[in-house]
Amino acid sequence: MAVARYPGRMSRSDPRLYLEVPDVTFSEGLELPLPAGQAHYLGNVMRQGPGDAVRVFNARDGEWAATIQTLRKDRGTIVFGTMERPPQATEGVELLFAPLKRDATELVIRMGTELGVTCFRPVITERTNTHRLNLERLALIASEAAEQCERLDIPEILPLESLKTVLSTWPDDKPLFAALERRPGEDGPMKAAALLIGPEGGFSDAEVALLQRHSAVHALTLGPLVLRAETAVCAGLARLALRRGA
Structure with missing residues (x-):
């Protein structure tokens, strides 16, 4: 030995x-x-x-x-x-996202872990193309990403839920920033608790109206160009990190 x-x-x-x-x-x-x-x-x-x-x-x-x-x-x-x-929790946000094709979803998990996501919440929207996730594999990817980026905790990955269901129980005092294309975003010192990125093709008009009616939801602009969903995840997380001074 x-x-x-x-x-x-x-x-x-x-x-x-x-x-x-x-x-x-x-x-x-x-x-x-x-x-x-x-x-x-x-x-x-x-x-x-x-x-x-x-x-x-x-x-x-x-x-x-x-x-x-x-x-x-x-x-x-x-x-x-x-x-x-010593033990230290990652200071970040929850990420709500519409599942993409397998490789793109895995990229979202990897990049989100490296950018400080504390919890992944996949949501089904009207234009979501993927309705099945291998949570065990995604958890392994998150663990590998945490090992690489030197964070101490592993983000939780929740089962799929519909966006409507998530919003119905979302607290009014928990700021949720939604990346809404071609709509002005909000400025100011407010710190986000979560980020919502839509599916390929964006949110439907009905979903945009639902989001705009919720008092916890705030629009977040990601610039003048239309981004791929996985690119929007990186841009959105980076934007919120700047807002909270990370």
């Missing part, structure tokens, strides 16, 4: 793994088995081995320096060193 060596400070090149074990709190000297997928990733993709440093994190325990203790095929163990970052 390899002898663990604890790194003094983590390197940005060290592999970073999301790991959360129910009823187990991270602590120095703790030894934990790796899930099969992560053991395979470390050994076969990252070419790591016993004695190599990794970083392990979750929202509850923060981020820890750790060392690979054993690694073989799809099995392995790590030993924890010191805490490097």
Whole structure:
């Protein structure tokens, strides 16, 4: 068995793994088995081995320096060193979006995670073309994006709901900014709680009227050009980040 060596400070090149074990709190000297997928990733993709440093994190325990203790095929163990970052929630917004084709939806999840989305809420609109989502795969993409961008928490991904249903229970005091094409946006210091991006082809007239009647909804302009839905997600999140001074 390899002898663990604890790194003094983590390197940005060290592999970073999301790991959360129910009823187990991270602590120095703790030894934990790796899930099969992560053991395979470390050994076969990252070419790591016993004695190599990794970083392990979750929202509850923060981020820890750790060392690979054993690694073989799809099995392995790590030993924890010191805490490097305490728990910290990402300060961002919820993202309501109409599902797109598979690759575009996965891109939305990846980019949204990197841009600080705290919760993804896919909504069905009149022009939504996709009504089925693989939530397990999307959760994996969000986890991988969090590992890459160095955030500590993984955004939640909720099941599909109709836009009408979501709006019917949306609190009046929770600002929701909607990207409405060819309509003036609102300026001012108000901080958004959520962003709504429509489907390919945009919202229907009835949906625009429904949004405009809701007291929590505020129009957000993304410029004079008509953007693809996945591009609008990036532009909208960046615009709201600037509004809140992020």
